[in-house]
Amino acid sequence: MIHEIKYNGNKGTAYVLGIELGYLIKDSCNYKEFDFIIPVPTSEIKKLKRGYNQSELIANGVSKIIKKPILINHLLRENNLRSQINSDKYKRWKNVDQQYKLAKPLIENSNILLIDDVVTTGATINSCVEAILAKTKKIKITVGALAGNK
Numbered sequence: 699m700i701h702e703i704k705y706n707g708n709k710g711t712a713y714v715l716g717i718e719l720g721y722l723i724k725d726s727c728n729y730k731e732f733d734f735i736i737p738v739p740t741s742e743i744k745k746l747k748r749g750y751n752q753s754e755l756i757a758n759g760v761s762k763i764i765k766k767p768i769l770i771n772h773l774l775r776e777n778n779l780r781s782q783i784n785s786d787k788y789k790r791w792k793n794v795d796q797q798y799k800l801a802k803p804l805i806e807n808s809n810i811l812l813i814d815d816v817v818t819t820g821a822t823i824n825s826c827v828e829a830i831l832a833k834t835k836k837i838k839i840t841v842g843a844l845a846g847n848k
Contacts, residue, residue, distance in 0.1 A: 700816055700845055703752045712752045712815075715844050716759020723811070723842055729764040731809045732840070737768065738814040738826055739775040739798070756844060757813040766811065772802045773826060798829040806836040817846040 699715065702708035723729050737753035745751050757768050776797050804810070810830070817823055823841055830839060 703755075703815065704748070707748065709750055709752075709755055712750075712755035713759045716756035716761075716813075717763055718759070719756065719813075719842055719844060720760040720763025723760060724764055727840070729766075729811075732764065732766050732811045733805070733808045735761055735764075735766050735768045735811045735813055736773050736830075737770070738812065738822060739773055741775050752815050753813050756815060760811070760813060760842065764811075769802075769804075772800060772804065773829060774799055774801045798826045800829050800833040804830065804834045804837060806834060808834075809838045810840070812839055812841050814841070814843045815845070817841065817843045819847065 699708075699711050703712045703715075735757045737751060737757040740748075740751045740753065754768070754770065760766075761768050776799055812823065812826060812830075814823060823843075827839055830837060
């Protein structure tokens, strides 16, 4: 299903899986503490090619269930590197190091739900968290994703 979302233009699947993730979040944690949802941004080249950011579509589904606003364009991706699907762990971390930036300030003491499609090595999430914490120290970040690597 992730392949369908990322490579075959199946936007509906991203949204439906986001709804399912929203139910899991609602049932497994205190979702009422979240102030905002922030989707992990994709590069502009990928967004233009796909026509969407899959993490944003997933976040839309999550938002429908937990009733929290989505902050779009607060977190940005600076580079336009190609897919990391064939990169090893070291290369993935190197590729995303300092590639995300916080474009708009966040309210201190906020509780953010950061949404991504897949967490493979944690490199992207780590880079996003570092970008957020570089600008806003007093903030809590929780990560939600459709899939991950054990």
